[in-house]
Amino acid sequence: MSETRATVLIVDDQPTNIHALASLLKADYRILTATRGEKALELSQGEQAPDLILLDIVMPDMDGYETCRRLKDNETTRSIPVIFVTALDHDKDEEQGLNLGASDYISKPFNPAIVRARVRNQVNLKLKTNMLEKISLQDGLTEIPNRRYFDQKLAEEWARSSRNDQSLALLMVDIDQFKPFNDHYGHGAGDECLRRVAQALRRVPTRATDLVARYGGEEFVVLLPETDTRGAQHVAQAMLEAVRSLEVTHDYSDVAPHVTISIGGAIQSRQHPKPSAEDLKKAADTALYQAKTNGRNRYQGEI
Ligand SMILES: [Mg+2]
Known part of the structure; x- marks a missing residue:
């Protein structure tokens, strides 16, 4: 004590x-x-x-x-x-x-x-x-920061990146075919899966300013200050691998015999300027949709 x-x-x-x-x-x-x-x-x-x-x-x-x-x-x-x-x-x-x-x-x-x-x-x-x-900024189930905390940080980092003319990367992460997982294994197993995926994602980025948060449901979000297209891709690939290597059995997925994720990424930078933080989120969300359409279990950068 x-x-x-x-x-x-x-x-x-x-x-x-x-x-x-x-x-x-x-x-x-x-x-x-x-x-x-x-x-x-x-x-x-x-x-x-x-x-x-x-x-x-x-x-x-x-x-x-x-x-x-x-x-x-x-x-x-x-x-x-x-x-x-x-x-x-x-x-x-x-x-x-x-x-x-x-x-x-x-x-x-x-x-x-x-x-x-x-x-x-x-x-x-x-x-x-x-x-x-701490309670109000943390997700109770996964014990990582929640959406409210993420939104605060996004506003801060958006302002900082604009001020310093630095890039800012945002990744949207979604567990593939989580509904059939829940339906077949039950909500207890579903919660355990969310916790394990959250902890695996959280361990990937290494800088103190990087943030992994639960966005809601089976969706997570990652904020990477001073990160360019290549850096974002690197983190995303490491996250895909981290979740695959958990080897959480998923017999009802048509993607793989275990739990996988899809990731969409977008960058705020001089080459890819966006009018607002909301637009950065939208771009990442569109990329995530594309990753799902392309077969899941993969990363898709902004188009
Ligand atoms: Mg004195």
């Missing part, structure tokens, strides 16, 4: 204050520390971002207010709760902090019981929010 401990980042220009807070909290939380606002921003965007930030207000260079403003301006750090820690105890300061999006206040000198209680409240709230977000 120790590895699931929440992480608290303590930011204060005085190491003695950091030590005082850390000694109160280290039994219950993983502690990160920073003596400067810039360092706090950097740690908050890192791999192991904190679940809560205790932020001193009076610091040289970037003060706590400015640090908080920047945290709340950034999409990746916005949802991390901030508790201001301050010797200033005027209502005006407290109001300013809360207006910047801080969640709470702790005043110096510290009252240990109050520090622990306020930290616990905010951390619990954050962990609940994390769980709800």
Whole structure:
């Protein structure tokens, strides 16, 4: 259980204050520390971002207010709760902090019981929010991202690829003859098949920015930033092979004695420009239809 401990980042220009807070909290939380606002921003965007930030207000260079403003301006750090820690105890300061999006206040000198209680409240709230977000963006059956998450990512990656003039590949994946599979083997086996295919597909792309999501029913979708026609074809062929090699028996398929998939791909690039992300999806869908028409168990790039 120790590895699931929440992480608290303590930011204060005085190491003695950091030590005082850390000694109160280290039994219950993983502690990160920073003596400067810039360092706090950097740690908050890192791999192991904190679940809560205790932020001193009076610091040289970037003060706590400015640090908080920047945290709340950034999409990746916005949802991390901030508790201001301050010797200033005027209502005006407290109001300013809360207006910047801080969640709470702790005043110096510290009252240990109050520090622990306020930290616990905010951390619990954050962990609940994390769980709800995770549930709502993940497909319950296959445990890969769902369509809602995919649509968010597609919008982001579409904007990024346009901004940076980079290509973006989208693959639509469909399990061949899934209806007869379900009809003959039952829905339990159908669900198990979906889970196995999802996990096999997910293991193919290797970059952190690549995304495999369940689009609905027996359909999956793959988003590959900075990927050209050849790259998309390469990933698609690896996915076809990954599903074939699961060797899930399918005696009611006229394609193969085991479960197979068909894939349609489309690229957004200078050579193949599309007016919108929706058009990229449509192009991939048309290619998928073509792959089915051509006999399934194959990849078809956009025509
Ligand atoms: Mg200070």
